Amino acid sequence: MTKTNAIKNVVIAGGGTAGWMAAAALAKLIGKNIHVTLVESDDIGTVGVGEATIPPIRTFHKLLGINEQAFMKATQASFKLGISFENWGDENTRYIHSFGVTGKECWAGEFHHFWLQGKTLGINNPFGDYCYELQAAKAGKFAFNQQNPINYAYHMDATRYAQFLREFSEPLGVKRVEGKIQKVVKNAKTGHIESLLLNSGEQINGDFFIDCTGFRGLLIEQALHTGYEDWSHLLPCNSAIAVQTKSTSDTVLPLTRSIAHKSGWQWRIPLQNRVGNGLVYCSQYMDDEQAKALLLNNIEGEALTEPRVIKFKTGRRLKGWNKNCLALGLASGFVEPLESTSIHLIMSGIIRFMRLFPFNGITNHAIDEYNKQLKSEIENIRDFIVLHYKVTNRDDSEFWLHCSAMEVPKTLKHEIDLFKQTGRVFLDDGDIFRVDSWVQVMLGQGIGPEQHHLIASMMNNEELTRFLHGIKQQIEQRVSQLPPHHEFLKQYCPA
Numbered sequence: 001m002t003k004t005n006a007i008k009n010v011v012i013a014g015g016g017t018a019g020w021m022a023a024a025a026l027a028k029l030i031g032k033n034i035h036v037t038l039v040e041s042d043d044i045g046t047v048g049v050g051e052a053t054i055p056p057i058r059t060f061h062k063l064l065g066i067n068e069q070a071f072m073k074a075t076q077a078s079f080k081l082g083i084s085f086e087n088w089g090d091e092n093t094r095y096i097h098s099f100g101v102t103g104k105e106c107w108a109g110e111f112h113h114f115w116l117q118g119k120t121l122g123i124n125n126p127f128g129d130y131c132y133e134l135q136a137a138k139a140g141k142f143a144f145n146q147q148n149p150i151n152y153a154y155h156m157d158a159t160r161y162a163q164f165l166r167e168f169s170e171p172l173g174v175k176r177v178e179g180k181i182q183k184v185v186k187n188a189k190t191g192h193i194e195s196l197l198l199n200s201g202e203q204i205n206g207d208f209f210i211d212c213t214g215f216r217g218l219l220i221e222q223a224l225h226t227g228y229e230d231w232s233h234l235l236p237c238n239s240a241i242a243v244q245t246k247s248t249s250d251t252v253l254p255l256t257r258s259i260a261h262k263s264g265w266q267w268r269i270p271l272q273n274r275v276g277n278g279l280v281y282c283s284q285y286m287d288d289e290q291a292k293a294l295l296l297n298n299i300e301g302e303a304l305t306e307p308r309v310i311k312f313k314t315g316r317r318l319k320g321w322n323k324n325c326l327a328l329g330l331a332s333g334f335v336e337p338l339e340s341t342s343i344h345l346i347m348s349g350i351i352r353f354m355r356l357f358p359f360n361g362i363t364n365h366a367i368d369e370y371n372k373q374l375k376s377e378i379e380n381i382r383d384f385i386v387l388h389y390k391v392t393n394r395d396d397s398e399f400w401l402h403c404s405a406m407e408v409p410k411t412l413k414h415e416i417d418l419f420k421q422t423g424r425v426f427l428d429d430g431d432i433f434r435v436d437s438w439v440q441v442m443l444g445q446g447i448g449p450e451q452h453h454l455i456a457s458m459m460n461n462e463e464l465t466r467f468l469h470g471i472k473q474q475i476e477q478r479v480s481q482l483p484p485h486h487e488f489l490k491q492y493c494p495a
Contacts, residue, residue, distance in 0.1 A: 007358050008034055011206030013181060013196060013219055015040030017158050018329025018346045019212035020165035021060075025350045027172035028064045030357060036173065039196060039204055041180045051269045051276040052080060052256045052340035053153040055099050056432070060347045066168065072493035074164040075156035076272045079254045079485060081137035083339070085444060087260040090393045095444030096255070097339075099151040100133030102436050103471055109453035112439045116423060116449060117456035118468050125472060127443055131436075132475045141482035142254045142489075148478060153340070155256065155269045155276070177204060181213075184223035192324045193219060208324050208358070211331040220317055220327040227318040228333070234386050234408065235314040236399070237264045237336055241291050242278040242308050245301040247271075252486045258338060259298075262286075262397040266298060267337070272495040274304060280336055285399045312336075314382075320374040321367050326353055333378060338385050344432065348377060376430035383412040384433050384441070391416060391445040416447070423449035 010026060012019050015038060023038050061071065071077065082098030089095070103111030115127055128134040133151055136142060144150045170176065179198035187194050195205040211219035220226050232238060247270070257268040264281035279295040286294075292307050316333030320326065327333075329346050352373055356366040390408050394400035408416075418424055419442050425435045459467060 005207065006360050007207045007362070009206045010034050010036050010208045010210065011196060011204055012036065012038040012210045012212055014212035014214065014331070015162060015166070015176075016212060016214070016329065017162050017343060018331070019210075020162045020169060021343075021346050022210050022212065022328055022350050023169045023174045024064055024165045024172075025060075025354065027169050027174045029354060031172055033359060035175070036169075037175045037177060037204060037206070038169075039177045039179060039181060039198070042178060043180065051158055051271070052083075052155050052267075052337070053343050054340050054432075055151055055153045056344055057153060057347060060351070063351075064168070069493045071161075071164060072154070072156075073495055075154075075160040076274070076495035077154045077156040077493070078252050078271055078489060079142050080153045080155050080256060080340075081133045081142065081150070081254045083256045083258050084137075085258050085260070085388070085441075087394075088258075088265075088388060088392065089444060089446040091396065093444075093446075095440065096128055096134050096137060097437060097440045097444065098128070098131055098134035098137055099153065100131050100436075101151075102127065102131040102134075102440070103468075106455060109455045110425070110435050110439070112443075113423060113453040113456045114459075114464065114467065116452040117459075118464055121461055121465065123465065123468055125468070127440065130468070130471050130475065131440075132478055135475050135479045136482055137253070137255045139479055139482070140251060140253050140485055141479060142485040143482050148481075152254070155271055157271060158343075177202070181218060184219055186223060190323070191224070193223060208326070208362075211325055211327045212329050214330040215312060215334070217317065217327060217331045219325050220319075220322060220331055224322050224325055226322045226327075228313075229315050229318060230313060231315040231335075231382060232313060234382065234406065235336055235389070236282045236284070236402065236406075237280045238312060238314070239283050239288065239291065240278055240280045240310045240312070240337075241288070241295050242276070242310065243295060243299065243306070244304040245275045245277055245299050246304060247273060247275055248301040250486055251484070252489060254485045256340065260394070261294065263291075263399040265338070266295065272489055275299075275301060280338075282399055285397065316375070316378050319367075319371050320349060321353070321370045324362055326370075332374075335378060335381050335385055338388060339381070339433075341381050341385075341432070345378065345381070348432075349374065373430065376428060377432065379409075379411070380428060380431040380433070383409055383415070384431075384438070386412055387416070387438075387441060388445065391442065391447060393446055416442070419449055420447055421450055423452035 082096050086094045105111050181196050182199045183197040185195045193209045195203045252270045259266045263285040267278045269276035277299045281291045320332045328349050389403040425438045
């Protein structure tokens with residue numbers, strides 16, 4: 001197969017965040033040339049716990065012309081400036097992986113080399129003191145204007161987000177069909193998907209299909225047998241329990257909290273009107289009942305939902321695009337939610353697909369390019385998340401002993417060793433996390449580089465002291481002028 005007929009009818013199987021993000025983007029950005037149909041069943045629930053995001057979602061919203069205040073009100077969203085990692089590198093330790101730039105860099109070396117040089121002079125301020133977003137997050141403050149920009153993402157209700165995007169998409173011509181998919185009908189010769197047969201007997205024909213059916217992968221796996229690369233040996237957690245609670249305080253921190261425990265970690269995501277909580281764990285070291293008890297003993301406020309157990313296997317589909325089917329969201333693979341990358345992977349998958357959209361027919365070259373870029377992106381994310389588990393001094397449980405002893409991909413081992421020995425970080429083009437992110441996490445998890453770039457010693461001691469002090473002072477001044485985050489929310493986008 002080198003080329004198929006022109007693509008006019010796109011059918012999305014499954015709703016949820018992935019389905020409605022795809023529908024919204026296709027209808028808004030290339031909808032004049034195609035018809036979009038989305039099939040979802042009111043009886044099938046979505047996982048719906050993807051409540052934290054990273055900053056590129058704002059670019060996605062700008063592309064679609066989504067009004068930020070309307071979106072935030074509809075999804076009870078709050079702002080997010082980073083993630084607080086507690087008890088990761090060691091028990092009773094805490095660091096923040098924040099958005100934004102730390103310090104100032106020069107051609108030969110990033111800011112952390114100047115910070116490391118400062119340490120040799122006895123300037124022992126934490127690395128995070130030189131990041132505006134991190135200091136604002138710590139202070140629980142937030143605001144923005146043109147004079148004082150800030151790099152942020154959102155905490156939001158994922159179920160409400162899907163509903164918001166449905167209301168956005170339908171006026172643009174997206175047709176929603178309610179029903180359960182009984183059978184995926186394939187062409188006997190080509191193996192391509194031709195239609196979806198619903199329980200009602202209705203047949204939905206299409207030229208191209210997008211699989212948003214979650215872990216089941218009804219089209220990409222059950223119909224097309226694409227195959228799955230299992231990453232359980234690198235990311236041993238395979239279960240999660242989610243529960244929502246009432247807010248116990250007016251104060252809403254612009255931070256996701258990630259609190260490590262003996263067999264995994266707990267998340268705490270503050271929205272305007274409630275808190276999303278969950279426990280991620282490895283069933284080899286903790287059973288579901290123990291996990292449920294641990295989570296319920298460590299939440300604040302009244303539970304609004306019954307604790308729900310979600311089973312998963314970390315890894316990736318061998319192809320995100322196979323024949324005339326594209327998998328998005330959980331259908332394409334799953335890297336656990338530690339760095340809030342799930343919604344980002346949906347978004348980047350949609351954008352990549354639209355850039356390669358097969359208006360005049362599917363070609364192997366387009367499929368290969370999509371899959372090559374997806375593989376690079378998801379493997380870089382995987383490495384970054386594995387870093388949190390591998391680089392630890394925790395030895396208080398079998399789980400952490402397993403993590404610190406496990407063999408990691410060569411790509412990650414190289415990044416860790418390079419930073420440990422030289423203080424340097426070099427990244428692929430496909431890496432969504434910047435040098436700042438890697439440095440914050442590696443320092444936070446306990447790696448102290450043995451050396452740093454001597455470009456930093458080009459400044460004499462007095463200049464370096466003045467340089468570091470100036471950055472820190474400017475950040476302190478900017479943060480002091482910010483209102484509390486919850487006050488800004490009340491004024492800007494009350495839910």
